[in-house]
Amino acid sequence: MRSSVYFYPTLKETPQEAQIASHRLMLRSGMMTQVTSGIYAWLPLGLRVLQKITQIIREEQNKAGSLEVMMPTIQPAELWEKSGRYHDYGKEMLRMQDRHEREMLYGPTAEEVITDIFARFVKSYRDLPKRLYNIQWKFRDEIRPRFGVMRGREFLMKDNYSFDLTFEGAKASYQAMLEAYVKTFARMDLTAIPVRAASGAIGGELSHEFQILAETGESEIFYDVDYKNLDVNTLTLDRLQSLYAASDELHDPKICPVPEERLKTARGIEVGHVFYFGTKYSIPLGAYVMGPDNKQVPVEMGSYGIGVSRLVGAIIEAHHDENGIKWPISVAPFKVGLLNLNVKDKACTELCDGLYEKCLQAGVEVLYDDRDMGPGAKFADMDLIGLPWQIIIGPRSVGSGQCEVKNRRTGEKIELSLEDSLKQIV
RNA sequence: CGGGGUGUAGCGCAGCCUGGUAGCGCGCCUGGUUUGGGUCCAGGAUGUCGGGGGUUCAAAUCCUCUCACCCCGACCA
Numbered sequence A: 001m002r003s004s005v006y007f008y009p010t011l012k013e014t015p016q017e018a019q020i021a022s023h024r025l026m027l028r029s030g031m032m033t034q035v036t037s038g039i040y041a042w043l044p045l046g047l048r049v050l051q052k053i054t055q056i057i058r059e060e061q062n063k064a065g066s067l068e069v070m071m072p073t074i075q076p077a078e079l080w081e082k083s084g085r086y087h088d089y090g091k092e093m094l095r096m097q098d099r100h101e102r103e104m105l106y107g108p109t110a111e112e113v114i115t116d117i118f119a120r121f122v123k124s125y126r127d128l129p130k131r132l133y134n135i136q137w138k139f140r141d142e143i144r145p146r147f148g149v150m151r152g153r154e155f156l157m158k159d160n161y162s163f164d165l166t167f168e169g170a171k172a173s174y175q176a177m178l179e180a181y182v183k184t185f186a187r188m189d190l191t192a193i194p195v196r197a198a199s200g201a202i203g204g205e206l207s208h209e210f211q212i213l214a215e216t217g218e219s220e221i222f223y224d225v226d227y228k229n230l231d232v233n234t235l236t237l238d239r240l241q242s243l244y245a246a247s248d249e250l251h252d253p254k255i256c257p258v259p260e261e262r263l264k265t266a267r268g269i270e271v272g273h274v275f276y277f278g279t280k281y282s283i284p285l286g287a288y289v290m291g292p293d294n295k296q297v298p299v300e301m302g303s304y305g306i307g308v309s310r311l312v313g314a315i316i317e318a319h320h321d322e323n324g325i326k327w328p329i330s331v332a333p334f335k336v337g338l339l340n341l342n343v344k345d346k347a348c349t350e351l352c353d354g355l356y357e358k359c360l361q362a363g364v365e366v367l368y369d370d371r372d373m374g375p376g377a378k379f380a381d382m383d384l385i386g387l388p389w390q391i392i393i394g395p396r397s398v399g400s401g402q403c404e405v406k407n408r409r410t411g412e413k414i415e416l417s418l419e420d421s422l423k424q425i426v
Numbered sequence B: 001c002g003g004g005g006u007g008u009a010g011c012g013c014a015g016c017c018u019g020g021u022a023g024c025g026c027g028c029c030u031g032g033u034u035u036g037g038g039u040c041c042a043g044g045a046u047g048u049c050g051g052g053g054g055u056u057c058a059a060a061u062c063c064u065c066u067c068a069c070c071c072c073g074a075c076c077a
Helices: A021-028 A045-063 A075-084 A110-119 A167-186 A225-229 A237-242 A308-318 A346-361 A375-385 A397-401 A418-425
Strands: A032-036 A038-041 A074-078 A094-097 A104-105 A128-141 A154-164 A192-195 A205-213 A219-224 A245-247 A263-278 A289-292 A296-298 A300-307 A336-340 A368-370 A391-394 A402-407 A412-416
Touching: A021 A032, A021 A308, A038 A045, A045 A128, A045 A154, A045 A167, A045 A308, A074 A075, A075 A104, A075 A110, A110 A128, A110 A154, A110 A300, A154 A167, A154 A308, A167 A192, A167 A205, A167 A237, A167 A263, A167 A300, A192 A219, A192 A237, A192 A263, A205 A219, A205 A308, A219 A225, A225 A263, A263 A308, A300 A308, A308 A402, A336 A346, A336 A375, A346 A368, A346 A391, A346 A397, A368 A375, A391 A418, A397 A402, A402 A418, A412 A418
Parallel strands: A192 A245, A336 A368, A336 A391
Antiparallel strands: A032 A038, A074 A104, A094 A104, A128 A154, A154 A300, A192 A205, A205 A263, A219 A245, A219 A263, A263 A300, A289 A296, A391 A402, A402 A412
């Protein structure tokens, strides 16, 4: 993609509403922009990141034996009256009427809808287990939206729902999701700690929150200091769960197994949540199957959420410096930024155009800064949007045949021939 | 919802106290200049001063109502 025809309105100054790094950087890099309180429009650069994250989540969900569906954003109140949550959900639910004055709502979650679908089609234990998920926009009319996409009112969520015949089956589903989550977050260069948690309005009996440690997190957690030393690449669920972590509501110093000197407290950003809640929805919504003993049994359920749009912010919180974002390669909007330091220099531009073509042919996602601007502004913009690699070509390169390759993460710069620069990156 | 704050050009802000022709920096447009870390020079465009009502000869400025947004707290992916 050529910068000259792309659309990423970068800002030199920080918009006054942005208090935390991720919010600031998302606005400054032109990834997204606020439409109204807690509601954002995603611009091309931000959308690419959102799509990369979505795809990683999708792949890991599929590997964990789940099937993707797509449920609507608008739901009928009826289903929620059956589950009893229409009243309980309160003002956080955005309610509306259609032209027939039928009560509708913008879905804050989808237990009712998916359970109803399941109930209508699945009648036998032989069809179990089933794990169905979708990645869809949700709306929760938060008391106080803040921190950009970290706590928006409208947000993109992956929500998975498991249906099993027995408690043991449900536990296996729960475990499969825990494992999928560890892999999912690791692929984004995040160490997310599964913290035993109290379950909120969704209700339930067994529940973990996945928290990313960050000063700007909204919840307080207690954890074993060893969490800081884990290697994302070799992380396993067993290892993660062998360490102590608890939310402040559940943490009890009296029964905490971690000696005081190893116990740390920090703020966490919740990026995922897994619940087991048994038959809480299957009974009221009539999700029964025929068991092997010819008896109707309500199915055992769990639900598993990941805040997809929140993850964009969370990843930036974990990966940035004073100059801008440092994207992990797996979610970067482009893999490499190609900087033409002087577009008016014909020979220089020829070199750049040539390398750009080669990148495209090699299937390397490249943002080619071919705008007519000073070099300083280009460096600043490229650091800000945080692509993992930069290839810098200026008039100097014309004589030498060398370009500079910069690793945004480490800041390391090396001089290479144009040929080698591409090899370095691929 | 309770407490605090802000609305003036696309962005960041000054002006308001003490009423009298609406300003600065960045950005934008034109021309030139410069080209390895946000070049420099010259010229130019852009505002219902968030909105309604009131006071006054006169309101960005004073009074009043209202809307929006932000920050602190309780809730959540």
